[in-house]
């Protein structure tokens with residue numbers, strides 16, 4: 001068993017195996033996990049109940065903190081958005097959102113994205129690289145350390161920042177294993193949401209793992225033609241294939257699905273679209289999250305008016321679909337996916 005370069009990239013089991021290979025007792029892995037995730041130390045030397053030789057060995061072969069904060073924006077509603085630089089200089093975004101029920105952290109899973117959705121800022125420069133599990137864990141830990149100052153905790157995590165989590169499947173799942181570890185940060189599976197453009201084979205794979213996490217599908221349209229115009233992935237997996245996979249996910253996990261629907265004026269926001277959507281989803285236990293599209297300068301899309309959003313949600317509800325309008329957070333900062341990173345790179349050119 002190799003030691004991964006960042007301690008934040010190791011599951012408890014991996015750490016136990018590595019310790020075994022070092023002639024160390026297994027229980028040291030729990031000790032290390034408690035230091036990392038419960039006491040939240042920033043240096044190995046602070047893990048004072050580990051033997052000095054083990055600390056030295058960890059110190060010489062691993063790193064703990066690899067993210068560097070480039071900028072931070074704080075919105076009036078308390079939303080905090082970070083732009084972090086990774087060790088190779090790439091930048092990613094992470095957001096803390098304050099809700100009545102607790103703090104939720106939105107993490108990025110890739111630098112950039114290759115899915116090409118026409119309304120999204122994250123995909124403008126294509127995919128640069130996948131994040132390592134440790135780089136995703138570090139985003140949460142950074143937020144938790146900030147919240148520690150006010151005795152708050154990260155209560156839920158959404159994989160909804162830049163990137164497509166199911167296109168970086170292994171790292172995303174390892175990340176979930178690490179943050180849900182009972183000896184560690186202990187975030188409940190039910191408090192984790194993975195959002196996807198709809199990579200059908202990966203949805204089946206995820207369903208078979210029978211995790212208790214919520215799956216959110218970026219649907220954004222009620223028919224293939226409309227969806228295809230907005231989301232190139234629809235050419236590979238159409239709505240019917242996608243919804244079959246969603247039904248399978250529900251059957252395997254018992255988890256109700258979430259569908260995200262960004263309303264874009266005259267693209268997908270007519271009542272006829274709401275009816276098509278309702279028809280598609282009528283027999284699937286689900287919830288629809290309506291999102292007024294966020295402005296992205298390069299995209300030139302207009303949001304649906306408040307009245308039309310109301311009419312749209314009422315039409316869905318009238319047709320028996322559980323639908324709500326997502327409360328907008330951080331409206332006065334660049335809080336939508338990829339916006340801060342895009343702004344940052346615009347400024348540099």
Ligand code: SAH
Pocket residue numbers: 115117119120121159160161162163164165195196197216217218260262291292293294295296336337
């Ligand atoms: N790749 C994943 C997760 C990242 S995007 C996915 O597509 O689901 C997170 C959510 O933000 C998705 O629902 C995405 O469609 C939506 N989104 C992206 N750009 C947006 C914009 N300009 N306005 C509103 N929602 C947007």
